[in-house]
Amino acid sequence: MQKPEIICHMVTSLDGRIVAERWPFSGPALVDLYESVAERLGSDGWIVGRRTMEDHLPVGEPQLAPVAGARIDRMMKPGGRSLGICFDRQGRLRPETGEIDGDHLVLVVSEQVSEAHVAQLSAQGVSVVFSGPHGDDISGALSRIAAGFGAKQLLLEGGGQINGAFLGANLIDQTSTLILPVLDGQRGIPVIYDHERETKPVSLELLSTEILDGGIVWLRHRVARN
Template structure:
């Protein structure tokens, strides 16, 4: 099967090119899109096509920064069951053999291609970017651990802490709340990351003294699970509490794989460096299952990089 997106319509066609399903979502007001009609051929019903169409319609609306409405009963029921979440684009730089960590990133060619990646990041900038704890620490905090002694025995209000609304966010998936931020904003030479308000996605097992610390420095946090992060719940909260509609997922391989296994990756933006990495380096998706994507575009960039965009 293949999905074809036009401005206000997504069609599903079989291998012979015959249409077997369709969803329409016209723009009824400026920036407001109404999912009005979903249909699937009678002989193809019960195969997940309708849910796939609605999911793709919601993602497409979010990528446009639009507001989702649903006047057809199937879409209403889908949203009631799954909620609304940002469209997730996994944006990564890889070697030819699909690795995302290792010495190849620090070679002369790897550094040059990484600059291409960052330029593309600025070009396709969404409402937020997201990384796992290890990536956040290596990229922004250098593993800093704050002194929490003043917060021993602190009593913290229950629930999420929304410190502020902002134009752009850095979302840290950090199960136990370990990332030692020193400010509520990221300060970086790259304008694609500078001035992002930090949101920690944590579990209920996060120590209260760390919550008190985050509150003191103005870092927002949301709870998503008791012991392990419920990614779907986290995305629902990021959408509803912060208005995040387009999220760039930027590694590492463990969190990328977790999103993919949950069916929460809507597209790929892959910048491939003309380098073969070492065999022990980590892959784009750790522990992934087989998933099919559609090639939307591919461009040869500077320094031998190839930028490929994939959709569901």
């Protein structure tokens, strides 16, 4: 199965940090700029990790239970809405509806998440896609999302860990990076890519450069494939 094209769309300081609340440029204006650029990319939805989604949804204890046999995805009809996809490996998120910011909510979980939790999510209109026994089959989940929803392009907008996991799995096709004219410099502040496992550096091909309001530089790159 063919996976959707993945564009990692991020806003960062010049030194690669991504905690916008620390910067003098933070606030609604920066959010509006970030989203307006995202619209120009014309994707079918967006992807974040569980920690990013915790700012928008309630969270609880992991919902794990022994489950025998292969799991079947529960895909709802998005009704023409874009997809809001979150990788929630252990089933911690507690959405009350199948909508997130006007988009259709899709949770990607491991096959260890209990059937009771999956059934509850489905009853609330949330789509559930499985990502292997340990939740690390990102490619397989993306391929089935592409097939089930007709998604051809998705924006990866997560924190360093999920972005790093996608990079480590060679699943990023392009990058879209808004670089603000600010230096953070604080040790320990999250960065765009921060994979806990060993990674292999990849080469990028420059697609475009654009200067936006406030001296913000928008760089677009394609990941070079050998």
